[in-house]
Amino acid sequence: MNGRRIFLLVALIVLATLPYWMPGSYYVNIASQILFYAVFALAIDILLGHGGLVSLGHAGIFGVSCYIVALVVAAGWGHFAAIVIAVAGTLIAMAIYALVALRATGIGFLMITLALGQIIWGLAYRWITVTNGDNGLAVASRPAPFGSALTSATAFYYATLIVFVVTLAATAIFIHSPFGAALKGTRDQPQRMNALGFNVWMIRFYACLFSGLLTAIAGILFVYYNEFISPQALALTASAEVVLMVISGGAGTLFGPVVGAALVVIMKNVASAYIVRWNFVLGAIFVAIVVFMPEGIVPGTARLWRWLWRPRGAPAGEPQR
Amino acid sequence: MSALAISDLEKSFGGLRVTRAINLNVAPGERRLIIGPNGAGKTTLFNLITGDIAPDSGSIRLFDTDLTRVPSRRRAHLGLSRTYQIITLFPKDTLIRNVMLSLLGLDKVRWNPLVRLDTQKHLVTGAQEALERVGLAHLALRPLSETSYGERRRVEIAMALAQKPRLLMLDEPFAGLSIEERRDVQNLLASIPRDVTIVMIEHDMDVALEFAECISVMHFGEIVVEGSRAEVVAHPRTREIYLGH
Numbered sequence: 197m198n199g200r201r202i203f204l205l206v207a208l209i210v211l212a213t214l215p216y217w218m219p220g221s222y223y224v225n226i227a228s229q230i231l232f233y234a235v236f237a238l239a240i241d242i243l244l245g246h247g248g249l250v251s252l253g254h255a256g257i258f259g260v261s262c263y264i265v266a267l268v269v270a271a272g273w274g275h276f277a278a279i280v281i282a283v284a285g286t287l288i289a290m291a292i293y294a295l296v297a298l299r300a301t302g303i304g305f306l307m308i309t310l311a312l313g314q315i316i317w318g319l320a321y322r323w324i325t326v327t328n329g330d331n332g333l334a335v336a337s338r339p340a341p342f343g344s345a346l347t348s349a350t351a352f353y354y355a356t357l358i359v360f361v362v363t364l365a366a367t368a369i370f371i372h373s374p375f376g377a378a379l380k381g382t383r384d385q386p387q388r389m390n391a392l393g394f395n396v397w398m399i400r401f402y403a404c405l406f407s408g409l410l411t412a413i414a415g416i417l418f419v420y421y422n423e424f425i426s427p428q429a430l431a432l433t434a435s436a437e438v439v440l441m442v443i444s445g446g447a448g449t450l451f452g453p454v455v456g457a458a459l460v461v462i463m464k465n466v467a468s469a470y471i472v473r474w475n476f477v478l479g480a481i482f483v484a485i486v487v488f489m490p491e492g493i494v495p496g497t498a499r500l501w502r503w504l505w506r507p508r509g510a511p512a513g514e515p516q517r
Numbered sequence: 518m519s520a521l522a523i524s525d526l527e528k529s530f531g532g533l534r535v536t537r538a539i540n541l542n543v544a545p546g547e548r549r550l551i552i553g554p555n556g557a558g559k560t561t562l563f564n565l566i567t568g569d570i571a572p573d574s575g576s577i578r579l580f581d582t583d584l585t586r587v588p589s590r591r592r593a594h595l596g597l598s599r600t601y602q603i604i605t606l607f608p609k610d611t612l613i614r615n616v617m618l619s620l621l622g623l624d625k626v627r628w629n630p631l632v633r634l635d636t637q638k639h640l641v642t643g644a645q646e647a648l649e650r651v652g653l654a655h656l657a658l659r660p661l662s663e664t665s666y667g668e669r670r671r672v673e674i675a676m677a678l679a680q681k682p683r684l685l686m687l688d689e690p691f692a693g694l695s696i697e698e699r700r701d702v703q704n705l706l707a708s709i710p711r712d713v714t715i716v717m718i719e720h721d722m723d724v725a726l727e728f729a730e731c732i733s734v735m736h737f738g739e740i741v742v743e744g745s746r747a748e749v750v751a752h753p754r755t756r757e758i759y760l761g762h
Contacts, residue, residue, distance in 0.1 A: 369630070369631060369633075370630050372633050372634060372635070373629060373630045373631060373632055373633065373634060374621055374624075374626045374627050374628075374629050374630075374632065374634045374637065375627065375628055375629060375630040376630065376634070377614075377617075377618060377621065377634045378618075378621065378627050380607075380609075381607060381618050384607050384608070384609065385605055385606070385607060387569065387605065388601070388605040388606070388607075389618075389622070390569075390589050390590050391567060391569070391589060391590075391593060391599060392593055392618065392619050392621075392622030392623075392676070392680070393590050393591075393593035393594050393622035393623050393680075394590060394621075394622050394627065395590055396590070402628075402630075406630070
């Protein structure tokens with residue numbers, strides 16, 4: 197068994213036993229938040245890290261999923277229908293979002309996604325008859341898959357953990373697949389990929405749909421966790437926060453977005469209880485990451501690890517980037 | 518039937534006409550050299566043929582198939598491969614991965630998000646063979662960023678050859694190479710079978726003239742001289758363009 201598999205096994209054991217050694221349900225809930233934000237960060241990383249497309253409107257897509265769940269549950273159609281319709285509706289929204297945004301790349305893509313995210317936020321804020329405006333919508337209950345209600349922190353945590361593991365595995369398969377390799381090719385050399393016979397636009401479009409699927413899943417977990425959705429969850433700051441999770445953890449890596457999500461959620465929920473200026477501390481951490489590990493925590497730590505364990509006799513200079 | 522037939526091809530960027538009524542016929546299996554001073558429009562002509570830019574008028578035919586309005590990505594599927602004057606590879610990947618991407622471009626498995634790329638044996642074998650052909654098989658697992666300029670030039674050619682093209686277009690394949698590397702690339706090009714037609718842009722006259730059977734001289738977007746090596750070298754326009762008298 198190699199080091200990576202041992203790490204994965206240990207991580208899985210730690211996550212599976214977490215409710216038993218955490219001091220209280222508050223911390224179990226924070227772990228649930230880390231997991232569904234990690235799914236959201238994985239969704240952003242598909243585009244940012246693997247496709248080279250920075251989306252600043254993803255919180256809008258996330259919000260579409262949340263609002264659909266809230267509205268369908270309020271209509272009395274049940275949780276299963278709510279989840280299915282939320283996934284389908286979010287994919288349709290993502291397809292429209294991608295059709296508009298993929299008219300550009302680079303800074304143009306970023307600006308279009310920012311604008312689209314603001315449009316969706318504006319709809320959530322001002323379309324009061326549907327979204328209840330700033331007051332938001334409540335979700336009366338959580339689902340009870342196979343007869344087990346997800347009302348307790350521990351039950352919801354395990355449901356989130358299962359979804360997280362499945363989405364992480366799906367993402368791992370996706371990025372190591374021929375399609376994943378093609379997506380990375382469009383990030384590095386789009387003109388060359390075109391000359392090699394790849395349909396660059398279509399590859400990016402399908403990547404957007406996969407990202408939209410993960411965003412829908414994260415949104416469903418979010419709205420059931422909070423049992424509430426308001427326009428605040430769709431704001432530009434929400435999109436930027438998840439982009440920061442990806443960049444700080446390590447864009448284009450499998451575990452970087454997960455580590456980034458853990459960092460931001462812990463700082464927001466745990467450090468904020470002890471440090472009044474927690475935003476300042478989070479900012480300082482981001483600056484430190486950019487200075488010392490510009491590629492992100494996960495690749496930066498891997499680089500440091502290789503440097504520390506380099507063969508004897510190798511140059512003892514600064515670790516190579 | 519011509520391998521490549523270009524008729525009255527025109528392209529302007531704003532007020533600047535970069536190609537003027539270009540007519541070019543390349544026979545199947547031919548080795549054609551396109552020369553001309555900087556700014557003559559050689560690379561623009563290549564970009565028009567590969568579809569990287571669209572012509573204003575005229576037509577391009579590849580083995581009797583009209584390519585003029587065919588998207589550039591489709592041209593690779595019709596048997597057109599090219600290398601770039603400025604090396605355009607995937608620096609984060611290994612050599613074999615670069616060539617596998619080239620093979621993947623023409624393979625239906627490129628749309629598959631459910632299987633591992635590394636388990637696609639036909640792609641791995643094809644890439645290994647292409648690297649062997651250019652003498653880089655021993656470096657297959659080395660990251661591209663750790664290779665020399667000459668090795669990268671050969672990876673470019675391996676990627677183009679891996680697609681089994683009918684028409685291979687080489688944009689300055691000898692640029693920046695050492696004498697030994699030039700000899701290697703020269704031998705590599707000489708070993709390409711005649712079922713592949715080659716059109717090449719090159720500034721190094723020693724190696725290029727030896728390679729070519731027919732030469733087209735471009736100047737200010739026009740083909741001004743065309744013929745065998747001896748004809749082109751002896752032509753007064755060639756002297757005028759290159760020597761100024």
